[in-house]
Amino acid sequence: MINEFTKNLTEKSAEFSLPQELKDLRVFYKESGIPTILDESLSELLLMVSIKNPQNILELGTATGCSGTAMLLTQKTAKLTTIEKFEPSQTEAIKNFKKFGVYDRVTAILGDSYETALTLTGEYDFIFLDCNKASYTRLLPVLKNLLKKGGVLFTDNVLFRGYVSGEVKTPKIYNSLARKIREFDEILASDTDLITCFFDVGDGIAVSYKK
Numbered sequence: 001m002i003n004e005f006t007k008n009l010t011e012k013s014a015e016f017s018l019p020q021e022l023k024d025l026r027v028f029y030k031e032s033g034i035p036t037i038l039d040e041s042l043s044e045l046l047l048m049v050s051i052k053n054p055q056n057i058l059e060l061g062t063a064t065g066c067s068g069t070a071m072l073l074t075q076k077t078a079k080l081t082t083i084e085k086f087e088p089s090q091t092e093a094i095k096n097f098k099k100f101g102v103y104d105r106v107t108a109i110l111g112d113s114y115e116t117a118l119t120l121t122g123e124y125d126f127i128f129l130d131c132n133k134a135s136y137t138r139l140l141p142v143l144k145n146l147l148k149k150g151g152v153l154f155t156d157n158v159l160f161r162g163y164v165s166g167e168v169k170t171p172k173i174y175n176s177l178a179r180k181i182r183e184f185d186e187i188l189a190s191d192t193d194l195i196t197c198f199f200d201v202g203d204g205i206a207v208s209y210k211k
């Protein structure tokens with residue numbers, strides 16, 4: 001009840017002046033079963049980007065480029081490095097980055113999130129972690145190294161449909177993944193280099209600040 005109330009208020013407030021064409025595209029992808037961040041989580045992501053004002057953003061899990069485009073339209077001077085494993089998604093993302101006029105600020109890398117992250121040398125002030133959830137734990141130390149002091153790590157799906165907390169009974173097929181995300185959440189929460197808050201928003205969000 002309270003969640004619905006705050007969700008509605010957030011949706012009312014958090015338009016963040018995204019172009020209608022991008023909002024329509026997100027609806028189209030969602031209806032086609034193509035993954036993209038949930039509305040309330042996107043609001044939170046763009047709120048954090050607005051507060052942090054990052055210049056160098058790293059995204060793991062480009063998909064069709066919706067979240068990347070939204071971050072770049074929100075933070076007009078930021079550059080984005082974004083990693084995607086699935087080539088057709090990356091092709092679609094590049095089409096979208098061009099359509100919304102942000103492609104000149106994007107480095108789109110085709111590859112596995114972990115293997116690629118290991119090769120990066122840049123320093124990022126904002127990282128959006130939204131790729132294969134089973135790799136979150138091994139990615140964490142790599143991402144911590146890439147994150148500047150004072151930087152923000154924004155992680156999606158930390159509650160994974162309620163299966164992680166046990167609030168919703170986990171179908172057998174998701175037992176292993178739910179356990180891996182729970183382990184990641186515990187590790188993230190006890191990492192003393194980071195200050196992390198978990199939010200029951202969308203599929204569950206964790207926002208971490210590097211001390």
Ligand SMILES: C[S@@+](CC[C@H](N)C(=O)[O-])C[C@H]1O[C@@H](n2cnc3c(N)ncnc32)[C@H](O)[C@@H]1O
Binds near residue numbers: 037061065083089131
């Ligand atoms: C939830 S979607 C990302 C949604 C996107 N951030 C958005 O909000 O528009 C997760 C993406 O991670 C990609 N992915 C899955 N495994 C991966 C891996 N090992 N390395 C990189 N990307 C991966 C998937 O192909 C998918 O496009």
